[in-house]
Amino acid sequence: MSQPRIDALRKAPVEPFQHLIDGRSVPASDGGVTTVVSPIDGSRLTTYARGTVADAEAAIAAARRAFDDGRWSGLAPAARKKILLKWADLIEAQAVDLAVLGVRENGTEIGMALKAEPLSAAATVRYYAEAIDKLAGEIAPTDPAFLGLVHREPAGVVGAIVPWNFPLMIGAWKFGPALAAGCTVVLKPAETASLTLVRVAQLGLEAGLPAGVLNVVTGEGPVVGAAIAASMDVDVLVFTGSGATGRRLLEAAARSNLKRVYLELGGKSPNIVFADAPDLDEAAKVSAMGIFRNSGQVCIAGSRILVERSVHAAFVEKLAAQAAAIRVGDPLDSTTQAGAVNSLRQLQQNLRFVAEAREAGRTVIGGARIREETGGFYMEPAIVEARPEDRVFREEVFGPVVTVTPFDTEAEAVALANGTSYGLAAAVWTGNLSRAHRMVRKIRAGLVHVNTYGGSDLTVPLGGVKQSGNGHDKSLHAFDKYLNLKTAWVKL
Ligand code: ADP
Secondary structure, rough: OHHHHHHHHHHOOOEEOOOEEEEEEEOOOOOOEEEEEEOOOEEEEEEEEEEOOOHHEEEHHHHHHHOOOOOOOOHHHHHHHHHHHHHHHHHHHOHHHHHHHHHHHHHOHHHHHHHHHHHHHHHHHHHHHHHHHOOEEEEEEOOOOOEEEEEEEEEEEEEEEEOOHHHHHHHHHHHHHHHHHHHHHEEEEOOOOOOOHHHHHHHHHOOOOOOOOOOOOOHHHHHHHHHHOOOOOOOEEEEEHHHHHHHHHHHHHOOOOOEEEEEOOOOEEEEEEEEOOHHHHHHHHHHHHHHHHHHHOOOOOOOOOEEEHHHHHHHHHHHHHHHHHEEEOOOOOOOOOOOOOOOHHHHHHHHHHHHHHHHOOOOOEOEEEEOOOOOOEEOOOEEEOOOOOOOOHHHHOOOOEEEEEEEEOHHHHHHHHOOOOOOOOEEEEEOOOOHHHHHHHOOOOOOOOOOOOOOOOOOOEOOOHHHHOOOEEEOOOHHOOEEEEEEEEEEE
């Protein structure tokens, strides 16, 4: 990645963005637009169409027509594969432009954004494209007087509502398998990370996705997102975001057509460091990146570190040194390790958690707003020595704020780890093989790391238990959401 190329793009004017509905760029039905503020310096970047209920309905109607007439679902899987592979190549060819545009909108450090956003989206589209013509149905082992065929059919129109932290990566985790499976999609990006998804969808058209197969409607969650959730014509709703919104989506599904709803709702993931960790320095280093990259705006962030008491003080010292060494700064500088916080609202929320911990008398290292003179939204990493009753120990901050809490026994570590309504991710650092596997079994989470944090690839599923959600993104299991099983029972 070349810094001069990034610098050439960083100030390039950005044209106003519109919806992509039925293969056409269209404005909001009432002409409304939303101003995009760059978290890098608080400046006005561009505008996008502020979607109305009518816009959402037009996109759903287009997706419905495109699904029902078979222009996509009726193609041979290998034909869909060909178009999707071409699309992945186009995304990859535009990766730097897409990454810079995304960073200007959401503040993620460019090094991470490039890999985690366009390149990951291209890899995801490619993975599901390559898989779809290798998935077969089943012939059931029935009484020989009958033939039981199990077909896997595309589920229909998919509504996908995605967040702002990794719009392309998380977006592709939804539309990648959905489109490969033959579904059509109405995508609703988050208010503060919309532009790259519109551009990627336009590349899809260029690659040969028929009109109406992938529609993007930008705008506010309670308007556009709510209309998708309430629609009688959306068959499957997939979502990554907050628990409060997740509950609304389930309610809307219950009140409308009982659409299937798959939720990924974040976490308060425990990262457990035992005294017998193979390398405490490595544990501190990886744990720091496991919470502070992308300013902590990562669903699986290891935001609750639990440390065995005998190494607690030593670990906190090492973690603090790692945190202090993280280069927080201009997200378009390729040496930056943590960029800007996505929005002023999120920054203020992060700072409130830190202030509250200080007021309660907890030791807090770091956690100040910095680089205010740039006009942007920056914060130094914060380490809070928290107790289980503290709000910062229980609630998801979604910022660069980690709690550290000591424990004495394995049983206490398990109790602290599981004492949360969430269950998305976790980690265990130990050199004891039996303990590692014991902990994997005992921790209630969808992903348990051992002697590492983050970095799992597309081949393994990601999903939560408890109030972190249901269903899985990534891996071949993601197809389950977008394919219906149908039985043909034939008398021979
Ligand atoms: P966060 O607080 O992290 O922004 P949200 O759950 O509010 O999390 O946002 C995630 C996504 O959900 C965004 O695309 C947002 O626009 C959308 N959203 C927010 N409120 C609603 C709602 N009432 N109905 C449907 N979607 C919504």
